[in-house]
Structures are given as C-alpha cells and as structure tokens.
Amino acid sequence: MSAASPTGPQRQVHLVAHFPGVNSATVWSDPASGSQIDFASFRHFAQTAERGLFDYVFLAEGLRLREHGGKIHDLDVAGRPATLAVITAMASVTEHIGVVGTLTSTFNEPYELARQLATIDHLSQGRVGWNVVTSPDAFHGGNFRRGGFLPYAERYARAEEFVALAKELWHSWDADAIIADRASGRFLDPALVRRVEHRGPQFDVSATSTVPRSPQGFPVIVQAGDSPAGRDFAAANAEIIFSRHTSFADGQAFYRDVKGRLPGVGRSEDSLLILPGATFALGDTDADARERARDISLAQTSPQTAIAWVEAIWGHELPGLDPDGALPDTEPSDGAQRQGQVSTQVADRVARAAQLRERAAREGLTLRELVAAETAQHTFVGSAETVAADIAHAVQERASDGFVLVPHLTPGGLDEFVDRVVPLLQERGVFRTSYETDPETGATPTLRRTLGLPRPPHVPWRGGEDAVAAGDREPAGAVA
Numbered sequence: 001m002s003a004a005s006p007t008g009p010q011r012q013v014h015l016v017a018h019f020p021g022v023n024s025a026t027v028w029s030d031p032a033s034g035s036q037i038d039f040a041s042f043r044h045f046a047q048t049a050e051r052g053l054f055d056y057v058f059l060a061e062g063l064r065l066r067e068h069g070g071k072i073h074d075l076d077v078a079g080r081p082a083t084l085a086v087i088t089a090m091a092s093v094t095e096h097i098g099v100v101g102t103l104t105s106t107f108n109e110p111y112e113l114a115r116q117l118a119t120i121d122h123l124s125q126g127r128v129g130w131n132v133v134t135s136p137d138a139f140h141g142g143n144f145r146r147g148g149f150l151p152y153a154e155r156y157a158r159a160e161e162f163v164a165l166a167k168e169l170w171h172s173w174d175a176d177a178i179i180a181d182r183a184s185g186r187f188l189d190p191a192l193v194r195r196v197e198h199r200g201p202q203f204d205v206s207a208t209s210t211v212p213r214s215p216q217g218f219p220v221i222v223q224a225g226d227s228p229a230g231r232d233f234a235a236a237n238a239e240i241i242f243s244r245h246t247s248f249a250d251g252q253a254f255y256r257d258v259k260g261r262l263p264g265v266g267r268s269e270d271s272l273l274i275l276p277g278a279t280f281a282l283g284d285t286d287a288d289a290r291e292r293a294r295d296i297s298l299a300q301t302s303p304q305t306a307i308a309w310v311e312a313i314w315g316h317e318l319p320g321l322d323p324d325g326a327l328p329d330t331e332p333s334d335g336a337q338r339q340g341q342v343s344t345q346v347a348d349r350v351a352r353a354a355q356l357r358e359r360a361a362r363e364g365l366t367l368r369e370l371v372a373a374e375t376a377q378h379t380f381v382g383s384a385e386t387v388a389a390d391i392a393h394a395v396q397e398r399a400s401d402g403f404v405l406v407p408h409l410t411p412g413g414l415d416e417f418v419d420r421v422v423p424l425l426q427e428r429g430v431f432r433t434s435y436e437t438d439p440e441t442g443a444t445p446t447l448r449r450t451l452g453l454p455r456p457p458h459v460p461w462r463g464g465e466d467a468v469a470a471g472d473r474e475p476a477g478a479v480a
Helices: 039-051 083-092 110-123 152-170 228-237 248-261 286-300 303-314 349-363 367-375 384-396 412-420 422-427 447-451
Strands: 014-018 056-059 098-104 128-133 178-181 186-188 196-199 204-207 220-223 240-243 273-278 280-283 380-383 402-405
Touching: 014 039, 014 273, 039 056, 039 083, 039 412, 056 083, 056 447, 083 098, 083 110, 098 110, 098 220, 098 447, 110 128, 110 152, 110 204, 128 152, 152 196, 152 228, 220 228, 220 447, 228 248, 240 248, 248 273, 248 384, 280 286, 280 384, 280 412, 286 367, 286 380, 303 349, 303 367, 349 367, 380 384, 384 402, 384 422, 412 422
Parallel strands: 014 056, 014 402, 056 098, 098 128, 128 220, 220 240, 240 273, 273 402, 280 380
Antiparallel strands: 196 204
16 A cells, blocks of 8 residues: 655644554563563653654553453463553653653543642653553453443443543642742742532542643543543543554554544644554565564464353363364354353354354464464564654555554564664654754643644543643644
8 A cells, every 4th residue: 555755734643652652562472572570661661652752652451350261361471561560660761752651541530640640740850641541351350349341332321431531630729829939938829729529420529639730731542442432531531543444444444533523622633643553564575564463473372362262152162173274164152252261252153153154264374373363463564664654654645644563472573664664754744753842942742742632622521621722733843
C-alpha cells in the first residue's frame, strides 16, 4: 500500500511504544530477551523510545495471571508488575516522552486513582496518560472484596462516571490556587479549591482533592473499546483510541465511524487520535523481512499457546494433542466458552473448525504453524523503506493517526525500528526531528502538547458553574 509522498502539508505520524510482556506477542525464548521485572528493561525501552522521539511509552496491565484448564498460562510466568510504580520509574529516567498506563475503572476508586495519577503527572511535569479499561471477567473480580464482575452495560456506565468524577477532582483546584509567597508562609488560597460533591448511580463522593492541577490540566485519557458502547464512550471521553483495526480498509472504516461521532458530542476531529496497535518485522529486503516474520510468528506461538488456542476453539480440553501434528479429529463442543480458558470468541465452533482444517490441508500446516498463521501475523513487514512508506500512507489516507508499536522482544525490540525506520519517516517530512520545548524557558512540553491535542474544557458531571475556562489549542510558544 505504499504511495508517493503527496504535495503540500502532510499529516504528522504519531508513534507510541508498547512495552512488550503482557501479551502473547513477546518471545521469551529468544536469547536476546530480557526481564519483565528488572528496572533495566524499562529504562532501556523508555530511553530508546525517547531517542526515537515517540509520543509516549505504553504499559499494559493484568490484575491476574491468565489460566487455561486450571493451569497458569505459560506466557504469564514472567509476572505482571504494578502499572503506577513502573510508569513513575520510567518518567524518572526520561525527560520528554510521555508515560501511559493501563488502569481499570472497575476495581479502582475514583478519588484514590485520580490522586495517584495527578501526583505522577506533577512529578513528570505533565507527561502522564491513563488507559481506561473495564476488566470484564470474574477472574479479575475474585481478587477484590466485592468479587464477581459487572454486567457489560454497567461496566461502561461505571467507567463513564468514574472518568467524569476523576475530571471533577482534577479540575477542583483553580490554576491560581497556589500562592508563591514564601515570606508570609501562605501557599494556598482555600477560596480557589472547590469541594467536589458528586451524587451518581455508581459513586457517592464528597471530597477535597489533595493535589493541585498538573501542568497539563489532567492526564491524557486513552481507551481501547471497540463495541458500539466502547466507541460511544471513546467519542465522549477519550483523547486517544488504542485500536485493533490495523489493516488499511478496516482502519479507514473505523476512523470514519469514530471521528464521525465527535460532532454529536461537541468535539472536533483533532481532539481525538486513533492509534492502532501494530507489530513489525524488518529486513534488508522485503523478501528477507517476510522470512523473518514467519520465524518470529512461530516463535511467538509456543506449543502451550497453540494447544490452548485450539482448545478454546473446540470448547473442551484435548489431552495428548501434539502441537507439531494435525488438528484434532474430534468435533468441537456446543455452547459458550468456559471461564478460565484463553479468550477466543467463536460464533460457530463447528464451522470454525472446518475452516481451520481446510486451511491446514491447503497450506500443509501443522497445528502450531496454523495457529501462528491465524494469530501472529505482523502489521508491517518489509524493508525499512517499505515500512516507512506504508506507515506514512496509512496516516495520510486517514486509516489512522499513527501506530502503537508492539515489538516482539523485551527490551531491545524497538531499537531496530528507531535506528532504521524513524530517519526515513523524518526524511519524508511526516515525523518530528526533535521534541518541542518552550522557546523562552526551555520547559519540557506536556504529553498533551506533544500529541497536539487541544486543552480540554471542564464539563461538570451534573451541571454547575465551570470553574475552569474552556480553552482551545494552546498558543504557539506556550507549554500546555
């Protein structure tokens, strides 16, 4: 899908670095693979992304280890560190790049999470973002006092009210509430700090925030829902969508759909960025890259992963199944997927099994090779020139605003992309050559300014006077 560079101003590419580890794409068996809990891994990855002038580093989170057949899934044995601690640590060893963490709205409370995020936003000089997730299953819920999990509709209702309440807390300090008058010992004007009285279906809160407004007002809101409710939530609340629509045509359709919802909620097109997750395989030539992509895909599909995936399709355990053999002869079970299995949504198990058997026979694939071909295909495969051209084309044609890149190695999987592809994007004039700083003070830009997002207005949950002036995009030279 490569295309020549168009004439005139070009849309700028946004790039995000997804720390590999909490996903099935990480190849832990590679000799170059590092640790998921050693700080050196997080430091190397974050500093590489900053060297590549990426917008932010993204960290996924899981509140439980996945299980399949009553056993811990093999890809989770490396552990899942706590998001807030990690993004704080990464912010401490970088200067310009943003840090965005995944945190659930289902099993956290608005006051405490808003306070924690605001604190880190201050410590990082306004470089924090929050990926809002709703944590759908009972296995997450089992770790918490109330247990269980919320019905689908209620999860989004809680998330929307959670975000609204967090914003109320973040906006409750006026920008001038702190008085820098050390001679008199007076640092706070109580008249400029508003107590938040929130009464809603999900939360009943009377609180005074302990943290002033951060340099960017509040953390950038990221969301990854794809259902109709998820798209509506994103249009009303999110500033970035972490999308799964990576193919060109699918990406364009998703882009039009979500951006088309924005006017209905009083928002402009540039107030929301759509950034699909993307994997990549580079080579000296396109042919080299295709061969490398096949090797990486097979390495990403461990024998345990392949068996778990097929068992999830079949709906029951398949004892003795050989990952390097053929698909099972038995037919799938009827009914829904059992809790505890690796998540694979299947509308018609029998039809899906027949489809997989046909492909395996046609292409001469073993079970593991088939699962790799079905689940571990890479978004961008080719030489550095080909990948740069494809990324630029997708952004110019509004299939995305950029991409969240997910390397297959921890922590060095991003290095080659930064060294080889980023310079070519810069040559095309579609990617920054430095981070923007205040020309007078040299102050670090906030994440919102790095992303080019407008400063959002304050919209109270239940009416009331707007304590924070609604602003447009920050003027040139100002640091949001």
